[in-house]
Amino acid sequence: MLKGSLVNLRAVEPDDYRLLWRWVNDPEVMVYWGRPGNTESLLETARQEERDAARGTSRKYIVETHQALPIGQIDYYDLNWQARSAWTSIMIADPQYWGGGYGTDSMRTLLTYLFTQMGLHRVSLSAHVTNTRAIRSYEKNGFKVEGTLREWAFFNGEWVDGVMMSVLESDFHELASKGATAPTNREA
Ligand SMILES: CC(C)(COP(=O)(O)OP(=O)(O)OC[C@H]1O[C@@H](n2cnc3c(N)ncnc32)[C@H](O)[C@@H]1OP(=O)(O)O)[C@@H](O)C(=O)NCCC(=O)NCCS
Numbered sequence: 001m002l003k004g005s006l007v008n009l010r011a012v013e014p015d016d017y018r019l020l021w022r023w024v025n026d027p028e029v030m031v032y033w034g035r036p037g038n039t040e041s042l043l044e045t046a047r048q049e050e051r052d053a054a055r056g057t058s059r060k061y062i063v064e065t066h067q068a069l070p071i072g073q074i075d076y077y078d079l080n081w082q083a084r085s086a087w088t089s090i091m092i093a094d095p096q097y098w099g100g101g102y103g104t105d106s107m108r109t110l111l112t113y114l115f116t117q118m119g120l121h122r123v124s125l126s127a128h129v130t131n132t133r134a135i136r137s138y139e140k141n142g143f144k145v146e147g148t149l150r151e152w153a154f155f156n157g158e159w160v161d162g163v164m165m166s167v168l169e170s171d172f173h174e175l176a177s178k179g180a181t182a183p184t185n186r187e188a
Contacts, residue, residue: 007063009110020073032128032131059075074090074091084121088124090134126152128160129162144166148162148163
């Protein structure tokens with residue numbers, strides 16, 4: 001388990017598949033993933049999770065409050081050992097927890113592990129340009145905008161640009177040295 005200030009990140013268990021399935025079928029949540037009409041069966045979710053886990057280049061965590069309430073998921077994927085890089089994505093699936101610092105703390109907890117335990121150099125992500133809450137949250141962990149992905153997604157009948165962001169280990173450590181992050185998490 002990775003311990004953060006507001007959340008813990010723990011491994012996904014088969015018992016969680018139903019929860020993950022519920023989240024990826026929730027229209028309110030999926031709007032922010034650019035897939036508002038997403039319809040996925042429990043079997044599809046379970047198979048996808050097992051395929052991803054078997055690939056060995058990704059890992060998904062359940063985001064839990066310190067009271068062990070599951071509120072979302074976060075992962076790294078496309079891990080590349082030679083380039084010491086990976087991609088990441090996050091979903092705080094319970095809207096009650098949006099804007100409460102949980103997403104920023106989840107990402108900070110994961111980045112701390114990736115940079116200080118796994119020795120990664122770079123972590124990348126992409127977001128809809130309209131997802132200003134997500135972009136702000138990423139910037140708080142040192143992510144920088146690298147460019148615009150033109151007409152990246154077809155969303156509610158319109159083309160929407162994407163934004164490419166990345167954080168380097170130096171960006172993250174610089175924030176930590178200013179006290180803006182707290183890289184004290186441990187894998188328990
Ligand atoms: C994106 C997400 C992970 C952010 O986590 P969160 O816990 O909601 O965000 P936080 O409270 O940690 O931080 C949000 C920051 O954005 C600011 N913010 C909130 N709403 C905003 C908005 N509409 N526009 C701009 N900034 C906004 C907050 O004030 C806060 O910044 P501050 O601390 O400087 O004031 C979470 O909202 C989420 O998972 N949403 C649904 C799925 C999603 O969008 N996933 C990301 C896909 S790229």
